[in-house]
Amino acid sequence: MGAGVVIVGGGQAGLQLATSLRQGGYGEAIRIIGAEPYAPYQRPPLSKAVLSGEAGVDTVPLRAPAFFADNRLDLVTGRRVEAIDPGARTVTAGADTIAYDHLIVATGADVRKLPVPGAELEGVLYLRGLDDALKLKEALARPRQVVVIGGGFIGLEVAASATKLGSKAVVVEALPRVLARSTAPAMASAIVRRHGEKGVEIKTGAGVSRIEGEGAVSAVVLSDGTKLPADLVVVGIGVVPAAGIAQAAGIATDNGIVVDELLRTSAPGVFAIGDVARFPTRFAPKPVLVESVQNAIDQGKAVAATILGKPKPYDAVPWFWSDQFDMKLQTTGLAFDVEEAVVRGDPDSLAFSVFLLRGGRVIAVDTLNKPADHMIGRRLVTAGTRLSAAEIADPSFDLKQAAADPARG
Known part of the structure; x- marks a missing residue:
């Protein structure tokens, strides 16, 4: 043995x-x-x-x-x-x-820690493991004024969950838009719009200079001096x-x-x-x-x-999902050096997709409440399928048939 x-x-x-x-x-x-x-x-x-x-x-x-x-x-x-x-x-x-x-x-x-004064105050929480989630659940048992620092998947999911539980949530993102590293601009815009309709306030291009409070958090101060009242802060900065x-x-x-x-x-x-x-x-x-x-x-x-003696190079196409309010966001592929982003469907309907192209090939697909597009998107990305912007935007164009066409690979 x-x-x-x-x-x-x-x-x-x-x-x-x-x-x-x-x-x-x-x-x-x-x-x-x-x-x-x-x-x-x-x-x-x-x-x-x-x-x-x-x-x-x-x-x-x-x-x-x-x-x-x-x-x-x-x-x-x-x-x-x-x-x-x-x-x-x-x-x-x-x-x-x-x-x-x-x-x-x-x-x-x-978790990446927030390097600002006051980050150690009571009421400043992170979410990575089960103990973190249980602590945050307890904190959200009554309505809170929540400031979420970070507009990635975790930050937006926490904001949605807190809002549904009766709290008021403000999301603060340092970059010009939320989900900047993970989704196309058109997709991020639709998600921001839906959060706003549900009562979440999102501030982009906003850095955090410090967190204030006497023992426990009472406010988050932004780089421009804006003070956001808060009795709970959730940090999700990667x-x-x-x-x-x-x-x-x-x-x-x-x-x-x-x-x-x-x-x-x-x-x-x-x-x-x-x-x-x-x-x-x-x-x-x-x-x-x-x-x-x-x-x-x-x-x-x-x-x-x-x-087990059956080695094979790792070659899986990446994919991910996120549930926020009534939205299921699904992504596949990695959006490096994107040359063109093509919307398929109506973003106002909260059921559409964005296809990201490089050299005429599909390299990533973001979908919102379009699971069929997501599944086809995985196949398109895996094969590096060639599609034109006109084909993608045409709702009558058969993506499934294109994914099965070896001549497009």
Whole structure:
């Protein structure tokens, strides 16, 4: 018997890897070591269903407790791995030194902290893990004056959830528009309009200079001197890959753990997957980090295949979704060097799509309440399908047929 597989990180990526290994007939030991006190759980509900009370500690786990015993998965929670020794092929967790044949670093990412005076005041919260969500849920149990700092997916989802719970929400975004790194301008405009109709105020091009309060937060002061009353502040300004343990072990990092097309790090026998892994992809001109459930699941499956002796370069098309009020936003592809954005449908209807092109090929698709367009969009992006702006904008044009046409690839 060998030392088996050790997975550092108890999230979606690590659990998928372990599950795929057992499904593929892997017979050696598999140990999952997670820093949080919970078994692997779903993260998407944290900013939505958990805040509303529709989901909680009992409903977000990805698997029932019996699953781990039934599949001989040694799950260790509330434990942090402090060090990796690639030469000895061991990790250190507390007083224990644990050997491995294959090590997978799936440590995810940590919230980016707001570097302004007053950020440490009571009532300034972040949202990354289940404990964060439960704390925020408690804070939103009564109506609040909420300032959300950051106009990305998490910030807008929190603003929507807070509004539905009876609070007044103001979103502050430093960039000229919300969702600037993730969606097309036309899509962002429609989402902003719907938030406004629901009572959310959104301020763009607005930096934060400080947070005020005597012990607890009372206001957020913007760079132009505007003072926003607040008794609750939620910061959602992005994340930082949790790559410190790999960097300390001499494993190559670059704002994330650097991996190759098989998700292997610079250390023999060590892989990295999920939010922490910076990987090469044909969908981008340079290695990227992708923070999504899809990426975590697909990378877990890919590394399992490699360990099982069936390696295949990771080539999954990225996709993501976000639920806000009555809007389901879905994106696929990576919008690098976009040359043309073409709207299909009526943005005022809250059911439309935006196709992003480079060199006449579809490289990304954003959809709002158009799940069929999203599914076809995945196929178009994967194939690099050539489409004209006129074809995309024509509602009678058959996208499905175009996606199946090899001559357009």
